[in-house]
Amino acid sequence: MAEKRLSHAYMLLGPEGPGRDEAALRLAAALLCREPDAPCGRCRDCRKALAGVHPDVIQVEREKGEKETRRDLVVGQIRAMTADAALMPNEAERKVYIISPADRMNAQAQNALLKALEDPPGHACFILCAAAADGLLPTVRSRCVRAETAGGEKLPRPEGTDQLARAYLETAAGGDAAEVALYCLSRGKLSREQTEAFAEAVKDALWRIAQGREPDPGLGRDGIFRLDRLMDKTEDYLRHNVSPKQIFGMLAAETLR
Ligand SMILES: [Zn+2]
Structure with missing residues (x-):
């Protein structure tokens, strides 16, 4: 514009x-x-x-x-x-x-x-x-x-939780705020259970990366630590009945911070 x-x-x-x-x-x-x-x-x-x-x-x-x-x-x-x-x-x-x-x-x-x-x-x-x-x-x-509208209907393709977590970490490592925001926006429609599984899968992946069992997409030690804490916050939000939409809004704002 x-x-x-x-x-x-x-x-x-x-x-x-x-x-x-x-x-x-x-x-x-x-x-x-x-x-x-x-x-x-x-x-x-x-x-x-x-x-x-x-x-x-x-x-x-x-x-x-x-x-x-x-x-x-x-x-x-x-x-x-x-x-x-x-x-x-x-x-x-x-x-x-x-x-x-x-x-x-x-x-x-x-x-x-x-x-x-x-x-x-x-x-x-x-x-x-x-x-x-x-x-x-x-x-x-x-x-x-x-x-x-560019393209009209664009349904998110069904993804396994592990791919979802991997995509999140790669997007976060990319460091592009717009990409992170779009990623999080399109995940705001996940159910509570899926959001819970997502947070768990991200933590597992971070653990594997920290141990060198999986390649680091470019997060570095600080990034791994920060995202791990962010997943703790996500789980805390879930316990307090915060909606997935709001949780992914929080992640959109805080992933790169
Ligand atoms: Zn702007």
């Missing part, structure tokens, strides 16, 4: 799924990042946005009931979002609302959104994720800039 004149509303089109979710977070990072090469992937705003834990990136999704997720995004949610949008951002210069799936807003909800799009607070941006543009009212559509 070289040009800094930003629109207030974007339409992100593509099939529902992790590919589109990731694209939405990348766009949110681009909107919040203050670096000239936004999204730089290195700054605090980028890292938090990419990991899905930025307090100024608000996801508006269908409400999950006890048994099932509601079919539609309802007008009450859009009104609550509009009320929140009137408040100043917490950390960033903007607040980004990711509405997904925006094509599951009923007409009443879309009309409520239209009001917000007609007269948005200066700091608010909206990203509308939809399968196709015709799922949105023409009046809503005409106020959005179209953002492309």
Whole structure:
């Protein structure tokens, strides 16, 4: 996003799924990042946005009931979002609302959104994720800039826990903050059990590397020690019922520290 004149509303089109979710977070990072090469992937705003834990990136999704997720995004949610949008951002210069799936807003909800799009607070941006543009009212559509999703559906391939751990260590050794953030972001959907197994597998691998039974991907003694402590923290978080999404957000922020 070289040009800094930003629109207030974007339409992100593509099939529902992790590919589109990731694209939405990348766009949110681009909107919040203050670096000239936004999204730089290195700054605090980028890292938090990419990991899905930025307090100024608000996801508006269908409400999950006890048994099932509601079919539609309802007008009450859009009104609550509009009320929140009137408040100043917490950390960033903007607040980004990711509405997904925006094509599951009923007409009443879309009309409520239209009001917000007609007269948005200066700091608010909206990203509308939809399968196709015709799922949105023409009046809503005409106020959005179209953002492309690269590739659409991109499901994470099933991986064994050991490969998952190895990939994490290699990414950490690579030292690229954006890669680490993306790795962690795409693992935030693991179950608690998988997250537990992940932490164990990372600790096992670190132990083997420390003993010279496995090649060091470039972590060095300090890296091994630091990541081992980070896995202790992960296990501690799990014991305190912190969600995998938040845990991987923590790992995104702290892996390279
Ligand atoms: Zn940045």
